[in-house]
Amino acid sequence: MENGHTGKHRVAVIGSGNWGSVASRLLASNTAKLPSFHDEVRMWVFEETLPTGEKLSESINQAHENCKYLPGIKLGTNVIADPDLESAVKDADMLVFVTPHQFVEGICKKLVGKLRPGVEAISLIKGMEVKMEGPCMISKLITDTLGINCCVLMGANIANEIAVEKFSEATIGYREDKEAANRWAKLFTTPYFLVSVVEDIEGVELCGTLKNVVAIAAGFVDGLDMGNNTKAAIMRIGLREMRAFSKLLFPSVRDNTFFESCGVADLITTCLGGRNRRVAEAFARNGGKRSFDELEAEMLHGQKLQGVSTAREVYEVLTYHGWQELFPLLSTVHEICIGQLPPTSIVEYRLAEGQS
Ligand SMILES: NC(=O)c1ccc[n+]([C@@H]2O[C@H](COP(=O)([O-])OP(=O)(O)OC[C@H]3O[C@@H](n4cnc5c(N)ncnc54)[C@H](O)[C@@H]3O)[C@@H](O)[C@H]2O)c1
Numbered sequence: 178m179e180n181g182h183t184g185k186h187r188v189a190v191i192g193s194g195n196w197g198s199v200a201s202r203l204l205a206s207n208t209a210k211l212p213s214f215h216d217e218v219r220m221w222v223f224e225e226t227l228p229t230g231e232k233l234s235e236s237i238n239q240a241h242e243n244c245k246y247l248p249g250i251k252l253g254t255n256v257i258a259d260p261d262l263e264s265a266v267k268d269a270d271m272l273v274f275v276t277p278h279q280f281v282e283g284i285c286k287k288l289v290g291k292l293r294p295g296v297e298a299i300s301l302i303k304g305m306e307v308k309m310e311g312p313c314m315i316s317k318l319i320t321d322t323l324g325i326n327c328c329v330l331m332g333a334n335i336a337n338e339i340a341v342e343k344f345s346e347a348t349i350g351y352r353e354d355k356e357a358a359n360r361w362a363k364l365f366t367t368p369y370f371l372v373s374v375v376e377d378i379e380g381v382e383l384c385g386t387l388k389n390v391v392a393i394a395a396g397f398v399d400g401l402d403m404g405n406n407t408k409a410a411i412m413r414i415g416l417r418e419m420r421a422f423s424k425l426l427f428p429s430v431r432d433n434t435f436f437e438s439c440g441v442a443d444l445i446t447t448c449l450g451g452r453n454r455r456v457a458e459a460f461a462r463n464g465g466k467r468s469f470d471e472l473e474a475e476m477l478h479g480q481k482l483q484g485v486s487t488a489r490e491v492y493e494v495l496t497y498h499g500w501q502e503l504f505p506l507l508s509t510v511h512e513i514c515i516g517q518l519p520p521t522s523i524v525e526y527r528l529a530e531g532q533s
């Protein structure tokens with residue numbers, strides 16, 4: 178697979194939030210060096226007007242910096258912000274999806290019929306959609322809507338740390354097409370960002386998705402000043418429920434995936450330093466009296482939490498199958514988020530019989 182015009186691959190990034198900007202920076206540093214890639218990385222920007230009156234995309238192209246979602250970090254002169262979705266993707270043969278998960282379906286619908294033939298995709302999005310027919314992972318939504326192959330990249334990747342090139346690891350999950358997965362790994366790997374490749378797309382994507390719900394639980398524990406032992410217990414129980422839920426939905430999911438960066442490592446970093454944890458801590462400190470929407474707007478300045486909506490989506494699946502008692506932690510997080518239970522309930526549920 179190669180781009181017809183030049184023989185070089187062209188990369189476009191769909192999304193320009195905190196991780197979208199960091200991923201664009203990282204990719205642009207590699208496309209500038211690797212001969213098989215065109216230098217330029219097109220980054221689609223969901224346009225907004227800054228308090229100065231300037232458009233965000235214009236500001237990025239002038240300053241080579243995303244002053245709203247990644248202030249203080251130069252993206253590279255070969256990252257070109259484009260507010261027009263169709264124009265941003267039209268020449269690309271490698272598409273990186275990195276928006277909050279609730280916007281992907283609408284974006285994909287706009288892209289139908291607009292992509293080059295043979296395009297490959299990768300999703301960095303942690304989340305899922307729940308449809309009438311059941312849960313749908315974001316990579317599958319992309320594949321089904323656009324008819325293109327889509328890998329996933331997940332891991333212990335707090336974007337602000339990768340922006341300043343602190344060492345971290347990530348996991349690419351793929352289905353069947355190992356060559357495509359290796360091409361993505363080559364494009365993402367740097368000395369400070371090591372990428373491994375595993376043939377377990379659902380396992381990798383569910384790890385990245387479900388850990389956001391456990392991070393909300395960890396935030397409740399912090400907000401209630403329950404200490405490190407309790408937080409470690411929540412992380413252990415959460416990891417066990419993540420694995421059980423993933424395997425019930427997709428029996429092919431592998432145990433080993435939970436030991437990759439996308440599994441236990443992402444769970445740890447998110448429960449220690451992520452945005453879901455931070456906002457959930459504030460929610461618990463306020464006794465659940467201020468809503469997540471209000472706290473998200475106040476604390477994250479346009480960045481989006483994924484854990485609260487994912488907790489609701491997981492709960493829908495649990496309710497549909499009658500599995501709530503098998504997943505007391507995942508269920509309780511949602512019930513606390515919607516005000517049905519107080520934050521203290523996070524340690525009050527009983528483990529399902531036979532679980533340890
Ligand atoms: N930030 C991190 O540290 C990090 C790390 C790994 C993975 N992720 C995942 O990456 C994905 C993207 O997160 P992020 O951190 O780049 O974004 P973000 O939360 O920082 O920013 C929100 C983004 O959504 C955009 N937006 C707002 N309304 C929109 C709409 N109606 N349509 C389309 N876009 C809209 C905003 O312009 C902004 O770019 C999420 O799934 C997240 O879980 C984030």
Ligand SMILES: O=P(O)(O)OC[C@H](O)CO
Nearest residue numbers: 332333334335451452453
């Ligand atoms: O800040 P969070 O909670 O959205 O987590 C960010 C990343 O997913 C950590 O890998």
